[in-house]
Amino acid sequence: MRNVFLFIRRYHTFFLFLLLQIVSWWFLASFNRFHQARFLTTAQEITGSINRRYDRVEDFFQLRAENQRVHQLNDSLLNLLPANDLVIDRQQYFRQEGATDSTKRLRRYVYRPATVIYNSIQEEKNYFQLDRGSDQGIRENMAVLNADGSAVGVIVLVSPNFSQGMSLLHVQQRVNATLKKTGEFGTLEWDGAHPDRLLLKGIPKGVFLKIGDTVLTSSYSFNFPPGKLLGRVSSLSTDKSTNFHIIEVQPAANFRNLQQVFVVENLQMDEQVSLNREARKRIEDPKNRRP
Amino acid sequence: MSRFFRYLLRGLLLVAVQVYLLNKVPHLHRLVVPSLYFVFVLWLPFSLSRPALLLIAFLLGISVDYFTLTPGLHAAACVLIAYVRPYLITLLMPRDTQDFQYPEPSVRAMQWAPYALYLLVLTFLHHFYLTFLQWLSVGSFWSFLGKTFLGTLISLLLIFTADLLFPRQQSYRTNTA
Numbered sequence: 001m002r003n004v005f006l007f008i009r010r011y012h013t014f015f016l017f018l019l020l021q022i023v024s025w026w027f028l029a030s031f032n033r034f035h036q037a038r039f040l041t042t043a044q045e046i047t048g049s050i051n052r053r054y055d056r057v058e059d060f061f062q063l064r065a066e067n068q069r070v071h072q073l074n075d076s077l078l079n080l081l082p083a084n085d086l087v088i089d090r091q092q093y094f095r096q097e098g099a100t101d102s103t104k105r106l107r108r109y110v111y112r113p114a115t116v117i118y119n120s121i122q123e124e125k126n127y128f129q130l131d132r133g134s135d136q137g138i139r140e141n142m143a144v145l146n147a148d149g150s151a152v153g154v155i156v157l158v159s160p161n162f163s164q165g166m167s168l169l170h171v172q173q174r175v176n177a178t179l180k181k182t183g184e185f186g187t188l189e190w191d192g193a194h195p196d197r198l199l200l201k202g203i204p205k206g207v208f209l210k211i212g213d214t215v216l217t218s219s220y221s222f223n224f225p226p227g228k229l230l231g232r233v234s235s236l237s238t239d240k241s242t243n244f245h246i247i248e249v250q251p252a253a254n255f256r257n258l259q260q261v262f263v264v265e266n267l268q269m270d271e272q273v274s275l276n277r278e279a280r281k282r283i284e285d286p287k288n289r290r291p
Numbered sequence: 292m293s294r295f296f297r298y299l300l301r302g303l304l305l306v307a308v309q310v311y312l313l314n315k316v317p318h319l320h321r322l323v324v325p326s327l328y329f330v331f332v333l334w335l336p337f338s339l340s341r342p343a344l345l346l347i348a349f350l351l352g353i354s355v356d357y358f359t360l361t362p363g364l365h366a367a368a369c370v371l372i373a374y375v376r377p378y379l380i381t382l383l384m385p386r387d388t389q390d391f392q393y394p395e396p397s398v399r400a401m402q403w404a405p406y407a408l409y410l411l412v413l414t415f416l417h418h419f420y421l422t423f424l425q426w427l428s429v430g431s432f433w434s435f436l437g438k439t440f441l442g443t444l445i446s447l448l449l450i451f452t453a454d455l456l457f458p459r460q461q462s463y464r465t466n467t468a
Binding site: 013016017023029043044047054123127164171192256 | 311314317318321324341342345346349352353356357358359360361362363364366367370371374424425428429430
């Protein structure tokens, strides 16, 4: 036993080195796999407040582009006003107003504004930080839309006053997407190569496509509201070995100057997710398998 | 005590420059990723003990990590170069720590050739380990190689520029003091 202690004392620097390496690796592994490391929320409160100060200065230089986006969104909202119609569709009107009655809830999505205080596009795994957290109603898995309504990412970690999102420019990001023209659905991914090229996978060769076609969020998505702009097809080729197109998509949101965003809550998400889980459990669990 | 605050200020400044300047400016190419913050480890005084060196490097790395939202990545690379640093110094300048006439590694303390080699080896190690860790989770072999070598080049350029622009005032140490 004494020799063991002597050995450790003799090589204490090396053991400290090993220990610190293991701690680093543990941080790295636990953060990337679960996005949940406990210590991170407190650290996020500190770096978040510094990032917010920096962002106040940076915002100033992007006001023009931001104004344009807000103006475009206002424009599209004006078109939805019930006063535009000769005959007011009551059903439609109630849905937009978010009216509820005693038996069921008509509203599905709630939008909350937030400001991006940190964002990167240089890495293969890009995250952004928002200045709203669990105290302001942000929760994990909520979708994030840009000021003009195009998709930006998904919230993965929440602390009391800040939250962190996984950008579309993240190699583990998967978003259900649909083609506006034909309605075919696929998955939008990123290979980490270039921030202006996302990949749309799972569109069969039979579908007729052209460069410039619009890609929207699908109604199959649990967190993104349907019909939000994801991007436009920028290049098109066919994979000879499979039955699918190789589609590159230019993202609609400009990730280089994200500033004001909306965090979207799907009020029925818990119900949808648990239904999905229950259904899988009932069908795929060998104990429940019917003879 | 003033020396402690000087190093603290230098560390904070380097982290701020790394996070808010070098990570924010559009990169020349996606493989050319400049980084400068780790020069703090290279410029720590000769007189620090090895465990202290490791702990300081870990703190530096983890503070950069919290800003770039990649906990553990830079910390691992910094700890590695902090571990290798004393061996490299002994190899390049075989003498006792008491015999160093300047407090920290610099051109004057080590001469040009050994100092350049010292920077090159540790910068390369830092980039190699950093991109290796990133490559483990994602990326192709060629982007790993490109990032390592191009990143080392651009970082060396930055370090030499910083060395020329901001000469560190170093008092010559004598036995009489």
